[in-house]
Amino acid sequence: MESQLKKLVTALALLALFMPCTVRAWTGEIHGRVVCDVCGDASIGPEDHVLEGAEVAVLCITKSGEVLNYQAFTNSKGIYTVAETMPESDRWDSCLARPISSFHEHCTHLGGGSSGAKFTYNYPSGYSHSVRPFVYRPVSVPMYCI
Template structure:
C-alpha cells in the first residue's frame, strides 16, 4: 500500500509523462528459396529459416534507425518498436543481407531492397513482399 506522499509523486509523474503518447509500428515479411529461379513463389519453393535482413527506418525529423532481423522457423522476420508518437516511422527500406542456407544463397530478385512509406496508425503492421533467394544451379525438374 502506498503512502500519501508516494501516491502523489506517482500521480504527478504519470501526469507529466502522459503528455507524450506512445506509437507502435511493425514491419514483417518472408524470405523464400525460389528453387526453380522463376521469380515467383510456387509449391516447389520453401521458406528460409536462416535469412538475415536489415531494416532502415526514417523518423519525422530525419533520424535514421537501423534494425537487424532474422527469419524464424517459418521464414518470417519481424521488427516491432514502441516509441513516442513524435518519433514514429515515416519511410522504411528493407533489404535482405544474406542467406545462410547451404544451397539457396544467391539473390533471386533484381532489386536490392524495398522502400516504402509507413503511414500505418499505431498498432498496425506493414507486410513486405517476400524476398527471394535461389540455388546456384537449378534442379532438372524445373526445366
C-alpha cells in the first residue's frame, strides 16, 4: 500500500512538472527620480540635488480593468521603483505616476509641470518604463542663484 502511494505521488509530481502551463507570468517596472531644483530655474545643474524619502504614487489600470495603486519612496539616489509580477492577461495597460510629498525641509514646493505623468505601458515582460523627473523647489531661492 505504501509503495503504491509513493508511485502515485511520483507520477503526479512528474505530470505536474511536464504539463504545459496555461498562465504566463509577466513582470513590469516603473521608475523615476525626484530632484530639488535649488535655484528654481527649471534646469538641473550642479547646485541641485536628489531628494531621498520623497513619496510618489503610481496608479495603473490592467488589461483586465483592475485598478492597482502603488506607493513608493525615493532612495538615497532620489530614485523610486515600482515592480509587479502578474499573469500576462492582467498586465498593466496604462499608468499615472505623481509626486505626493517631499520630506526635505528646504525643498517642498512642487515645480511647474511636475503634477504627474500619464503613460501607456505596452512593454513585454521584463522591461521597464522611466518616468521624467519630478521637481520640487525651495520656498525661497538662495542668494547665490540670483
